[in-house]
Amino acid sequence: MTLAQSILSGDRLALTRLLTQVENQTAEGRAALVELFPHTGRAHLIGVTGSPGTGKSSLVNQLALHYRKQVDPPKRVAVIAVDPSSPFTGGAVLGDRVRMRDLAGDPDVFIRSMASRGSLGGLAQTSAAVAQVFDAAGYDLILIETVGAGQSEVEIAELAHTTLVVEAPGLGDDIQAIKAGILEIADILVVNKADRSGADSTERALKNMLELAHPARKVFRHHGREMLVEAPQDDQPETLWLPPIIQTVASQGTGTAELAEAIEKHAAHLRSSGDWAARERARLEVEVEALLQEVLVSRFRSAIPEKEIEKLLSQVVNRQLSPWEAVDLLVAGRAE
Amino acid sequence: MTLAQSILSGDRLALTRLLTQVENQTAEGRAALVELFPHTGRAHLIGVTGSPGTGKSSLVNQLALHYRKQVDPPKRVAVIAVDPSSPFTGGAVLGDRVRMRDLAGDPDVFIRSMASRGSLGGLAQTSAAVAQVFDAAGYDLILIETVGAGQSEVEIAELAHTTLVVEAPGLGDDIQAIKAGILEIADILVVNKADRSGADSTERALKNMLELAHPARKVFRHHGREMLVEAPQDDQPETLWLPPIIQTVASQGTGTAELAEAIEKHAAHLRSSGDWAARERARLEVEVEALLQEVLVSRFRSAIPEKEIEKLLSQVVNRQLSPWEAVDLLVAGRAE
Numbered sequence: 001m002t003l004a005q006s007i008l009s010g011d012r013l014a015l016t017r018l019l020t021q022v023e024n025q026t027a028e029g030r031a032a033l034v035e036l037f038p039h040t041g042r043a044h045l046i047g048v049t050g051s052p053g054t055g056k057s058s059l060v061n062q063l064a065l066h067y068r069k070q071v072d073p074p075k076r077v078a079v080i081a082v083d084p085s086s087p088f089t090g091g092a093v094l095g096d097r098v099r100m101r102d103l104a105g106d107p108d109v110f111i112r113s114m115a116s117r118g119s120l121g122g123l124a125q126t127s128a129a130v131a132q133v134f135d136a137a138g139y140d141l142i143l144i145e146t147v148g149a150g151q152s153e154v155e156i157a158e159l160a161h162t163t164l165v166v167e168a169p170g171l172g173d174d175i176q177a178i179k180a181g182i183l184e185i186a187d188i189l190v191v192n193k194a195d196r197s198g199a200d201s202t203e204r205a206l207k208n209m210l211e212l213a214h215p216a217r218k219v220f221r222h223h224g225r226e227m228l229v230e231a232p233q234d235d236q237p238e239t240l241w242l243p244p245i246i247q248t249v250a251s252q253g254t255g256t257a258e259l260a261e262a263i264e265k266h267a268a269h270l271r272s273s274g275d276w277a278a279r280e281r282a283r284l285e286v287e288v289e290a291l292l293q294e295v296l297v298s299r300f301r302s303a304i305p306e307k308e309i310e311k312l313l314s315q316v317v318n319r320q321l322s323p324w325e326a327v328d329l330l331v332a333g334r335a336e
Numbered sequence: 337m338t339l340a341q342s343i344l345s346g347d348r349l350a351l352t353r354l355l356t357q358v359e360n361q362t363a364e365g366r367a368a369l370v371e372l373f374p375h376t377g378r379a380h381l382i383g384v385t386g387s388p389g390t391g392k393s394s395l396v397n398q399l400a401l402h403y404r405k406q407v408d409p410p411k412r413v414a415v416i417a418v419d420p421s422s423p424f425t426g427g428a429v430l431g432d433r434v435r436m437r438d439l440a441g442d443p444d445v446f447i448r449s450m451a452s453r454g455s456l457g458g459l460a461q462t463s464a465a466v467a468q469v470f471d472a473a474g475y476d477l478i479l480i481e482t483v484g485a486g487q488s489e490v491e492i493a494e495l496a497h498t499t500l501v502v503e504a505p506g507l508g509d510d511i512q513a514i515k516a517g518i519l520e521i522a523d524i525l526v527v528n529k530a531d532r533s534g535a536d537s538t539e540r541a542l543k544n545m546l547e548l549a550h551p552a553r554k555v556f557r558h559h560g561r562e563m564l565v566e567a568p569q570d571d572q573p574e575t576l577w578l579p580p581i582i583q584t585v586a587s588q589g590t591g592t593a594e595l596a597e598a599i600e601k602h603a604a605h606l607r608s609s610g611d612w613a614a615r616e617r618a619r620l621e622v623e624v625e626a627l628l629q630e631v632l633v634s635r636f637r638s639a640i641p642e643k644e645i646e647k648l649l650s651q652v653v654n655r656q657l658s659p660w661e662a663v664d665l666l667v668a669g670r671a672e
Contacts, residue, residue, distance in 0.1 A: 289633075291659055319377055322369070
């Protein structure tokens with residue numbers, strides 16, 4: 001039985017093994033991904049992003065609990081907790097114990113923490129591959145949690161069908177400024193820690209920003225390419241999704257059911273509007289392009305002696321050649 | 337006179353025009369970059385990064401003021417304020433008025449806010465190109481400020497010879513967790529807002545983390561590649577740089593002189609240890625590789641009809657082909 005077959009038959013140990021292979025980008029991992037790919041495309045991918053201090057991890061925990069205990073039949077839930085701020089240590093900062101206590105021992109919940117190894121592009125690619133593994137393994141919901149609100153996190157969140165942006169009251173002005181950018185990727189806005197003072201004014205501020213931003217456009221963005229979907233005509237307002245704002249107190253489980261309901265509604269909207277298919281296509285296009293890039297570069301580099309590249313680089317360092325001229329020489333195949 | 341020649345002769349309007357060309361990646365901009373490249377390599381590039389709320393912008397402002405008013409002869413200062421969290425609006429959130437009030441009208445200070453357009457890779461590349469323009473234009477110090485602490489910001493900070501990581505007291509646990517990763521890129525640590533309670537304990541916490549991290553290794557990291565410099569032998573301890581921790585209150589200008597002194601010391605250390613040249617080389621290598629990638633992919637794509645790519649992509653969306661198989665077909669040139 002291949003590794004992929006073991007996973008399709010529900011072997012959890014095989015799943016763990018493949019995730020490690022995928023993260024380390026081994027040939028065995030890649031072979032299994034190819035074999036599993038026809039079995040993907042069923043899961044609902046949910047991105048969860050927002051600034052530090054908003055309580056994303058607890059919220060993800062509560063959502064997982066909800067899908068396990070409050071939904072009939074219970075859904076199978078995978079969590080990918082990505083921490084791009086830790087590129088070198090390899091530590092999994094996000095594998096916190098709160099989660100474990102509530103969900104440990106449940107075979108239909110799988111939590112995987114990923115620290116960044118290598119480049120950001122690599123991290124987004126690896127997250128996509130890990131999501132595919134969970135998808136093929138039959139997890140219904142895949143929650144992709146990213147810490148922070150930089151562009152790296154945005155790109156990872158864009159893997160998702162549905163993106164939650166989490167805010168909390170009273171996080172300061174600097175964070176206010178960030179919201180402007182992050183708001184545009186939100187399908188659902190969450191004001192967590194809503195028992196704190198200022199929750200209502202945070203909600204009001206978000207509402208104002210939403211009104212300014214909408215309904216001019218709804219955009220799919222992937223690696224800098226924008227696929228604009230024009231605002232609908234007046235006679236078909238139902239094609240537009242206006243991000244709802246949900247107040248939660250994740251530490252007490254308050255608001256989780258409402259949030260799950262909003263997620264459900266968004267999935268229904270995506271399917272009825274055709275956006276689900278459009279997002280799938282955009283996502284897979286990004287994946288194909290990233291792979292293409294990787295293959296082209298490695299093919300090219302293996303055809304050129306390392307010494308030649310080193311020599312050109314020295315000329316660049318000495319300012320005898322500009323980087324553009326060096327690349328022209330390399331590509332023209334007459335570097336000397 | 338070419339655009340590049342105008343810039344070399346000190347024409348500020350030409351400089352502004354080229355920056356826009358570079359950001360828009362025009363052919364004219366690229367030609368000017370090639371012409372300017374031999375004139376680069378003199379500026380000291382200083383990255384400034386840290387979490388939201390730490391007061392990075394004010395600190396950068398104070399540093400610029402210091403180099404203009406407290407140093408004899410005054411240094412020419414450029415600031416590149418990058419905001420990767422705002423990928424779509426194109427707004428320059430960071431061009432704040434505090435700066436303008438203190439530094440406006442000084443022809444030897446140039447502040448450029450950049451919002452992300454396109455991919456993160458694109459943003460790091462564009463920042464590098466903008467820094468080259470300032471370098472060729474004779475700016476002595478180039479401060480590259482990034483909001484946030486995700487990997488995107490790390491990559492941008494790595495353009496620099498010297499990286500400042502800014503912290504502030506009392507930003508919460510989530511941010512504590514981030515420090516572990518960000519600490520590894522710090523050449524100098526700044527505890528800003530040091531008049532707040534908790535400044536000393538923040539400094540102590542940083543010191544503890546530094547002691548845990550050092551002196552095992554000092555690393556250059558570029559796009560996931562690690563160039564490990566082993567810890568020095570006991571008989572040559574002077575080759576190791578231990579990041580100092582500087583307390584500042586940027587809103588009052590406190591500590592700026594000490595910070596500038598630490599920056600100066602770091603530059604001297606880089607030069608005497610050979611690290612300056614090593615960082616230059618690593619940086620230019622990353623730039624050459626990014627360009628190579630860009631050229632290879634665009635050459636490849638222009639040789640293949642868009643329709644063919646679309647057709648393969650549809651097969652991927654329908655799960656008839658995996659992304660890996662699609663790329664193999666594309667590269668083998670027998671996609672059908």
